[in-house]
Amino acid sequence: MRQPLDPDMFDELCPSALSPFRVGDKWAGMIIRCLEHGPRRFSELRVPLRGITAKVLTQSLRALERDGLITRTTHDEPVRRVEYGLTPLGRSILGPMAVMCDWAQEHWEELLEAREAFPPLGHAG
Amino acid sequence: MRQPLDPDMFDELCPSALSPFRVGDKWAGMIIRCLEHGPRRFSELRVPLRGITAKVLTQSLRALERDGLITRTTHDEPVRRVEYGLTPLGRSILGPMAVMCDWAQEHWEELLEAREAFPPLGHAG
DNA sequence: CAGTATCCTGCTTGATACTG
DNA sequence: CAGTATCAAGCAGGATACTG
Numbered sequence: 001m002r003q004p005l006d007p008d009m010f011d012e013l014c015p016s017a018l019s020p021f022r023v024g025d026k027w028a029g030m031i032i033r034c035l036e037h038g039p040r041r042f043s044e045l046r047v048p049l050r051g052i053t054a055k056v057l058t059q060s061l062r063a064l065e066r067d068g069l070i071t072r073t074t075h076d077e078p079v080r081r082v083e084y085g086l087t088p089l090g091r092s093i094l095g096p097m098a099v100m101c102d103w104a105q106e107h108w109e110e111l112l113e114a115r116e117a118f119p120p121l122g123h124a125g
Numbered sequence: 126m127r128q129p130l131d132p133d134m135f136d137e138l139c140p141s142a143l144s145p146f147r148v149g150d151k152w153a154g155m156i157i158r159c160l161e162h163g164p165r166r167f168s169e170l171r172v173p174l175r176g177i178t179a180k181v182l183t184q185s186l187r188a189l190e191r192d193g194l195i196t197r198t199t200h201d202e203p204v205r206r207v208e209y210g211l212t213p214l215g216r217s218i219l220g221p222m223a224v225m226c227d228w229a230q231e232h233w234e235e236l237l238e239a240r241e242a243f244p245p246l247g248h249a250g
Numbered sequence: 251c252a253g254t255a256t257c258c259t260g261c262t263t264g265a266t267a268c269t270g
Numbered sequence: 271c272a273g274t275a276t277c278a279a280g281c282a283g284g285a286t287a288c289t290g
Contacts, residue, residue, distance in 0.1 A: 002162075002163055003162070004169075004172075005159055005165065005169060005170075005172055005173045006173060007172050007173055007175070008173075009155075009158075009159070009173035025262075025263095026262080026263075034130055037128070038127055040130065041271085041272090042271075042272055042273075043271070043272075044129075044130060045130075047129075047130055047132050048130045048131060048132055048133075050132070051264090052263095052264095053263080053264055053265070053266095054272075054273060054274085055263090055264075055265090055273085055274075055275090056262085056263060056264070057273095058272085058273065058274080059262090059263090065243070066239065066240055066243040066244075067236050067239055067240060068235060068236060068238070068239025068240075068243075069236075069239075074272090079271060080270090080271045080272060080273090081271075081272090082271080082272060082273085089232060089235055089236070089239070092228070092232065093228055093232075095224075095228075096221075096224045096225045096227075096228040097225075099220075099221045099224045099225070100221045100222075100224070100225060102221075103217070103218055103220075103221040107214060107217060107218075110193060110214055111192050111193060111194075111214070113193070114191065114192055114193025114194075114214070115191055115192060115193075118190070118191040118193075119191075150282075150283090151282080151283075166251085166252090167251075167252050167253075168251065168252075176284090177283095177284090178283085178284055178285075178286095179252075179253060179254085180253085180254075180255090180283090180284075180285095181282085181283060181284065182253095183252085183253065183254080184282090184283090199252090204251060205251045205252060205253090205290085206251075206252090207251080207252060207253085251290100252289100252290090253288105253289080253290090254287100254288080254289070254290100255286100255287085255288075255289095256285100256286085256287085256288100257284105257285085257286085257287105258283105258284085258285080258286105259282105259283090259284085259285100260281105260282095260283090260284100261280105261281090261282085261283095262279105262280090262281085262282090263278105263279085263280080263281100264277100264278085264279080264280100265276105265277085265278080265279100266275100266276085266277085266278105267274100267275085267276085267277105268273105268274080268275075268276100269272100269273080269274070269275095270271100270272090270273085270274100
């Protein structure tokens, strides 16, 4: 320890930039989890993602599709049907995500408590 | 599979909201990794986080401190010195972060390739 | 050295209305 | 049903200048 930090440590091209906190947008993680147990339709995804608008959901899905994490399949039956599912690459991130979510579950309260105890001084209002 | 999705799946209070993608801000993950091997001074942190301004670094550090992930210690010696270090809670997230970063290292290229291959049609320019 | 104060911009998110 | 188009708001991030 105490060795100097590598200035190139977080070079723009370093995969670390894909750190756990910033792989995708606000909804990316939740969408992936929604697809964990099989493909889902556009309108099915809007149910658990309450509040998401069609536009934003489309944007997020396109981004995930572009990154090779999900697939989009259209079935033009009597009524239009579009299904989204995980690619192998998409499935491969479920493990790491579960690890992070487990951490969150386990330490969620600690984090909230720390927040309430902060700042140590000055609690007007 | 094919069971309906739970509408409450991503209730606001659900710890899943702390999904791997959105625990902190843009710099949070990188800061934590910078502190992995021991405490660092404010100015030391600015080296690897090239481009970060003092304001944004301060904001990120305060947020991490408020969440109980890092500590802030001031030494008022001849010259002012402030050191940031990980709390036990902060250290506990290193594991999950490493898992996610390993995933990124391993699949970084797949992701880039998928991006270049997209969209399948229309590649003017 | 370790910040704070101010101003500013772009991106993400969203509301609303419309379409194949 | 599964989107697209348009407009608008908010906030994170950053540039710059100043301070204990």
